[in-house]
Amino acid sequence: xxxxxxxxxxxxxxxxxxxxxxxxxxxxxxxxxxxxxxxxxxxxxxxxxxxxxxxxxxxxxxxxxxxxxxxxxxxxxxxxxxxxxxxxxxxxxxxxxxxxxxxxxxxxxxxxxxxxxxxxxxxxxxxxxxxxxxxxxxxxxxxxxxxxxxxxxxxxxxxxxxxxxxxxxxxxxxxxxxxxxxxxxxxxxxxxxxxxxxxxxxxxxxxxxxxxxxxxxxxxxxxxxxxxxxxxxxxxxxxxxxxxxxxxxxxxxxxxxxxxxxxxxxxxxxxxxxxxxxxxxxxxxxxxxxxxxxxxxxxxxxxxxxxxxxxxxxxxxxxxxxxxxxxxxxxxxxxxxxxxxxxxxxxxxxxxxxxxxxxxxx
Ligand code: ADE
Ligand code: ZN
Numbered sequence: 001x002x003x004x005x006x007x008x009x010x011x012x013x014x015x016x017x018x019x020x021x022x023x024x025x026x027x028x029x030x031x032x033x034x035x036x037x038x039x040x041x042x043x044x045x046x047x048x049x050x051x052x053x054x055x056x057x058x059x060x061x062x063x064x065x066x067x068x069x070x071x072x073x074x075x076x077x078x079x080x081x082x083x084x085x086x087x088x089x090x091x092x093x094x095x096x097x098x099x100x101x102x103x104x105x106x107x108x109x110x111x112x113x114x115x116x117x118x119x120x121x122x123x124x125x126x127x128x129x130x131x132x133x134x135x136x137x138x139x140x141x142x143x144x145x146x147x148x149x150x151x152x153x154x155x156x157x158x159x160x161x162x163x164x165x166x167x168x169x170x171x172x173x174x175x176x177x178x179x180x181x182x183x184x185x186x187x188x189x190x191x192x193x194x195x196x197x198x199x200x201x202x203x204x205x206x207x208x209x210x211x212x213x214x215x216x217x218x219x220x221x222x223x224x225x226x227x228x229x230x231x232x233x234x235x236x237x238x239x240x241x242x243x244x245x246x247x248x249x250x251x252x253x254x255x256x257x258x259x260x261x262x263x264x265x266x267x268x269x270x271x272x273x274x275x276x277x278x279x280x281x282x283x284x285x286x287x288x289x290x291x292x293x294x295x296x297x298x299x300x301x302x303x304x305x306x307x308x309x310x311x312x313x314x315x316x317x318x319x320x321x322x323x324x325x326x327x328x329x330x331x332x333x334x335x336x337x338x339x340x341x342x343x344x345x346x347x348x349x350x351x352x353x354x355x356x357x358x359x360x361x362x
Contacts, residue, residue: 045302100141188216264338281320
């Protein structure tokens with residue numbers, strides 16, 4: 001991998017497994033053992049149908065499907081919006097603090113065996129408060145699970161509150177006001193939901209106020225939206241990371257900037273496949289990002305809907321793109337480096353990755 005600027009137009013850069021160096025094989029077990037941070041996971045997107053039915057039953061809420069299998073069969077998406085319609089419907093069964101606790105704990109338990117040592121978790125407060133669920137109910141449930149997850153599973157975490165970009169900025173500002181008493185429990189703000197037609201500039205005031213209050217900032221950009229949205233997220237929202245960023249590759253100038261400023265991208269291969277951002281995982285831009293010296297990371301986005309948690313995303317990307325062991329190590333290191341975990345922990349995890357990477361091959 002090189003950190004030098006691209007020498008050729010990105011559209012010509014290699015994107016196929018067969019164009020790259022022969023891979024030193026990274027086994028599933030090698031990937032699992034590497035300490036990894038997940039930096040792009042919507043907790044409501046980890047809502048597995050089994051838990052959805054259980055919580056719906058205890059809350060007396062009707063689900064418009066007869067079975068877990070019928071729910072899974074409905075997970076055929078043609079774009080981001082077709083997914084979001086079902087995603088918002090799914091979260092509608094979450095009412096009580098205990099529901100948010102169970103949801104979060106289930107995610108942490110699921111990834112603890114996959115080598116996830118740290119998770120930076122998005123939640124969508126407006127998706128709950130607009131249904132009459134109190135902000136504090138959502139926050140308490142999630143935070144209590146994050147506390148227990150650290151004690152019981154050793155996974156550290158940060159919480160990121162996303163603004164829904166299909167709603168207006170005043171709604172985001174009201175949500176920020178609701179979060180102010182809980183500043184110590186929320187590390188940052190993010191921007192998600194329907195991207196095209198809702199550019200980052202729409203939320204400039206909300207992000208400025210959030211940053212003044214000490215929140216860090218990230219934003220989804222370049223998933224379906226154009227490179228200009230990535231630039232707006234950087235210049236107007238002053239984000240520390242870009243969530244997705246796929247379409248940044250359409251602008252050479254932007255690629256050079258992302259590389260020079262070491263802006264992390266939280267990339268989600270299986271999400272991109274399920275939402276038709278790419279038609280084939282072999283065409284996924286992850287290798288072009290790495291080849292361009294971008295700080296790409298691998299994440300699951302909404303694992304219950306897209307058919308895989310973070311380890312599954314690593315394995316699928318390795319298989320489709322021919323990622324080498326060196327690539328996998330770079331991605332794991334990037335996830336730790338780009339995280340907001342404590343500096344001492346980050347150093348220890350990076351040393352752990354290096355120790356595993358330097359073990360002699362069998
Ligand atoms: N909310 C949950 N998943 C999302 C995604 N992939 N893009 C935008 N908003 C989302
Ligand atoms: Zn996302």
